[in-house]
Amino acid sequence: MVSEFRIRTETESNMAKQSGSNKSRLYVPEPPFRPGDTPDYSHISVPAAHSPVRPDPLCDADETRDHATSLIRVMRFNGETQGDWVPGISPEIKRTALRDIALTRAMDERMFTMQRQGKMSFYMKSTGEEAVSVGHSLALQDTDMIFPTYRQQGILINRGASMKEMMCQCLSNSGDPLDGKSIPVLYSFKKHGFFSISGNLGTQLIQGVGWAMASAYKNSDEIASVFTGEGATAEGDFHYALNFASTYRAPCIINVVNNQWAISSFQGIAAGEGETFAARGTGYGLATLRVDGNDVLAVYAATEWAAERARRGGGATLIEHFTYRKSGHSTSDDPSKYRPESEPDVWPFGDPLERLKTHLILIGEWDEERHVELLESCKKQVRETYKSAEAMGNLSGETRVNDFTMFEQVYEHALPHLDEQKRMFAQERD
Amino acid sequence: MPQMNMIEAIRDALDVKMSQDSDVLVFGEDVGYFGGVFRATAGLQETHGLHRCFDTPISEGGIVGIAIGMAANGLRPVAEIQFADYIYPAYDQIASEAARLRYRSNGDFTAPITIRTPVGGGIYGGTTHSQSPEALFTHIAGLKTIIPSNPYDAKGMLIDAIEDNDPVLFLEPKRLYNGPFYGDPHAPAKTWRGHELGEVPSGHYTVPIGEARKISKGGDVTILAYGTMVWVAQKVAEDMGLEADILDLRSLLPLDIEAIEKSVKKTGRCVILHEATRTSGFGAELAAQVQERCFYALEAPIQRVTGWDTPYPHAQEWAYFPGPKRVGNALRSVMEG
Numbered sequence: 001m002v003s004e005f006r007i008r009t010e011t012e013s014n015m016a017k018q019s020g021s022n023k024s025r026l027y028v029p030e031p032p033f034r035p036g037d038t039p040d041y042s043h044i045s046v047p048a049a050h051s052p053v054r055p056d057p058l059c060d061a062d063e064t065r066d067h068a069t070s071l072i073r074v075m076r077f078n079g080e081t082q083g084d085w086v087p088g089i090s091p092e093i094k095r096t097a098l099r100d101i102a103l104t105r106a107m108d109e110r111m112f113t114m115q116r117q118g119k120m121s122f123y124m125k126s127t128g129e130e131a132v133s134v135g136h137s138l139a140l141q142d143t144d145m146i147f148p149t150y151r152q153q154g155i156l157i158n159r160g161a162s163m164k165e166m167m168c169q170c171l172s173n174s175g176d177p178l179d180g181k182s183i184p185v186l187y188s189f190k191k192h193g194f195f196s197i198s199g200n201l202g203t204q205l206i207q208g209v210g211w212a213m214a215s216a217y218k219n220s221d222e223i224a225s226v227f228t229g230e231g232a233t234a235e236g237d238f239h240y241a242l243n244f245a246s247t248y249r250a251p252c253i254i255n256v257v258n259n260q261w262a263i264s265s266f267q268g269i270a271a272g273e274g275e276t277f278a279a280r281g282t283g284y285g286l287a288t289l290r291v292d293g294n295d296v297l298a299v300y301a302a303t304e305w306a307a308e309r310a311r312r313g314g315g316a317t318l319i320e321h322f323t324y325r326k327s328g329h330s331t332s333d334d335p336s337k338y339r340p341e342s343e344p345d346v347w348p349f350g351d352p353l354e355r356l357k358t359h360l361i362l363i364g365e366w367d368e369e370r371h372v373e374l375l376e377s378c379k380k381q382v383r384e385t386y387k388s389a390e391a392m393g394n395l396s397g398e399t400r401v402n403d404f405t406m407f408e409q410v411y412e413h414a415l416p417h418l419d420e421q422k423r424m425f426a427q428e429r430d
Numbered sequence: 431m432p433q434m435n436m437i438e439a440i441r442d443a444l445d446v447k448m449s450q451d452s453d454v455l456v457f458g459e460d461v462g463y464f465g466g467v468f469r470a471t472a473g474l475q476e477t478h479g480l481h482r483c484f485d486t487p488i489s490e491g492g493i494v495g496i497a498i499g500m501a502a503n504g505l506r507p508v509a510e511i512q513f514a515d516y517i518y519p520a521y522d523q524i525a526s527e528a529a530r531l532r533y534r535s536n537g538d539f540t541a542p543i544t545i546r547t548p549v550g551g552g553i554y555g556g557t558t559h560s561q562s563p564e565a566l567f568t569h570i571a572g573l574k575t576i577i578p579s580n581p582y583d584a585k586g587m588l589i590d591a592i593e594d595n596d597p598v599l600f601l602e603p604k605r606l607y608n609g610p611f612y613g614d615p616h617a618p619a620k621t622w623r624g625h626e627l628g629e630v631p632s633g634h635y636t637v638p639i640g641e642a643r644k645i646s647k648g649g650d651v652t653i654l655a656y657g658t659m660v661w662v663a664q665k666v667a668e669d670m671g672l673e674a675d676i677l678d679l680r681s682l683l684p685l686d687i688e689a690i691e692k693s694v695k696k697t698g699r700c701v702i703l704h705e706a707t708r709t710s711g712f713g714a715e716l717a718a719q720v721q722e723r724c725f726y727a728l729e730a731p732i733q734r735v736t737g738w739d740t741p742y743p744h745a746q747e748w749a750y751f752p753g754p755k756r757v758g759n760a761l762r763s764v765m766e767g
């Protein structure tokens with residue numbers, strides 16, 4: 001079954017471009033819009049009045065087949081909630097979500113600007129997709145282990161990790177818990193159930209499944225939740241993960257954050273244009289959900305369902321979070337080179353922060369004035385935290401990382417040849 | 431003569447081959463419309479068509495796998511792996527398949543593919559954007575591994591690689607894309623503009639795989655280097671006032687052992703440089719071959735200057751990099767020996 005929400009490209013126009021001396025029958029998909037085009041997504045019908053039913057979390061995986069091709073939504077654009085997936089959470093928790101989305105965004109803004117000023121080598125924003133991290137994290141236990149990608153900083157914010165430590169990691173300074181070893185954003189926070197992020201895409205999906213298998217073996221209630229972008233689902237590791245998760249009914253959630261773009265490649269390159277990413281799970285016999293990733297309540301609801309299924313022995317769920325990467329891939333990227341500059345603004349699923357705000361105002365739990373105050377206080381917190389972080393060193397001045405730490409943690413105990421190299425390095429320093 | 435940086439020279443080589451031979455296809459992650467994260471394929475899709483220069487899924491094993499299949503079916507694919515640090519998912523396709531297809535089928539099937547990939551540090555890329563994995567590939571029978579150090583060689587060697595009937599791994603020292611790098615990150619960056627090796631003839635020419643480039647003809651010491659380290663070697667030797675015979679190996683496998691032997695027999699001293707980790711690095715192979723052929727001519731132990739046996743750290747990048755200090759220490763010790 002073909003989803004009505006997939007982005008269709010025109011085979012005909014593709015073939016036309018290949019006419020003339022370059023004729024070939026080799027098909028290469030293209031995104032619907034490129035720089036210079038006026039993006040129009042009116043063909044994507046945003047479902048307003050329905051959501052697929054919410055089956056029992058211990059249902060047969062088969063009962064979630066349609067969920068892989070439809071879209072779970074809770075909030076309408078006018079702020080009303082509807083359908084079976086409306087989560088039973090208090091206004092207090094919703095305001096926490098609002099704050100964490102705003103705080104993540106404010107931190108991303110600041111760090112991006114500081115990278116531009118040469119304070120760090122690199123940075124990656126999660127703008128537009130913060131609801132995925134925040135909503136997901138809110139619905140899990142803090143002891144559940146997350147195997148994130150570099151775009152889940154919202155989880156750390158929600159779990160109360162020290163923003164200063166996060167910033168120091170990016171600044172590679174003397175406050176960096178990783179001693180400058182890793183590039184910015186590749187955090188590791190075991191104390192917050194946040195697995196060390198690898199720069200190699202896809203590799204951690206199957207490790208998360210292994211973590212979950214260990215939890216099951218130990219009769220623990222803890223589950224694992226693993227993340228990938230839609231682009232990296234093309235790696236073999238993704239398929240290992242689906243296979244093993246299915247075979248051993250691993251208590252885990254496999255999240256595909258479909259933000260439409262993998263650097264310059266649109267999502268049709270990773271998947272072909274025929275199916276959704278959630279539907280990848282169907283063939284492996286996994287439960288599958290596809291959720292509006294800009295609707296934090298829907299993300300919460302889908303996660304809650306999948307977590308319950310995993311915890312109660314029902315096995316793994318594949319969740320596709322349908323969202324949009326509003327900013328460049330990283331500070332090294334210029335998205336205007338491959339997509340229309342206005343595309344983020346016309347993306348038909350709105351902005352996660354605005355949507356939650358509209359909902360909270362509608363139910364009388366928020367107002368414009370408090371919202372302005374919230375944004376201000378987030379900015380202030382970020383500004384002050386950054387100042388104290390930068391005081392511990394940065395890349396444009398002195399990082400104040402001890403260079404000798406590069407020889408540490410290669411092995412548990414230093415090996416003789418490394419000790420020898422450390423001595424050579426000391427000589428070099430004299 | 432046209433002036434080009436290394437990216438432009440690589441792009442020009444691809445353009446020349448794509449224009450000449452409709453069997454040449456170029457693909458990889460972000461390679462098509464965008465033209466590659468280092469811009470090496472910019473404009474090729476527009477010039478040669480969507481089906482000749484295109485984006486692939488993020489699947490290095492898949493990229494090399496289709497290249498092998500296409501090549502076996504008569505095409506000349508040039509695959510890009512975005513960073514050499516991401517080549518490992520393709521390792522099985524390269525080591526077990528591309529490199530062995532000819533042997534396994536006794537010449538019935540072959541895989542004339544070229545794999546381009548950026549290597550080396552110097553851009554604060556940390557553990558996953560800085561590696562130099564050449565030794566993992568020179569250890570593979572059936573594969574050729576080459577690494578240019580300047581725009582002129584890059585174009586000529588890439589054309590030769592594409593025309594080669596065996597699989598070739600073409601390593602691109604990313605720190606050299608925009609200019610020569612002499613090892614001091616605080617010195618103002620140099621560009622290839624005005625540099626002799628930035629003069630790149632238009633059209634077709636080759637720099638044959640298997641020949642080292644001899645840089646100077648001193649009698650004091652032989653320095654074996656490749657990639658970024660070629661430039662560091664030149665600067666340090668010059669600053670020390672050494673008459674050094676520097677060989678830019680360019681081609682690691684096949685290796686120009688005659689040129690190496692000739693030089694070491696003349697100088698009696700040999701220093702080997704590479705950015706990769708030390709243990710089981712390509713320097714070990716070089717040292718072994720030099721002592722096999724030149725033992726009685728050697729006046730001092732062969733020295734290796736390399737990266738440390740740790741992952742490539744981020745903040746400590748320049749403490750890791752085998753810079754002028756480390757190279758100078760080795761040269762002094764070999765001259766005293």
Ligand SMILES: Cc1ncc(C[n+]2csc(CCOP(=O)(O)OP(=O)(O)O)c2C)c(N)n1
Nearest residue numbers: 151199200201229230231232261262263516
């Ligand atoms: C194995 C591997 N191949 C390539 C890369 C280079 N790379 C880094 S991010 C990226 C795009 C990832 O896109 P996606 O999975 O959609 O995640 P997003 O960035 O959109 O969150 C690529 C190709 C890498 N880090 N690892």
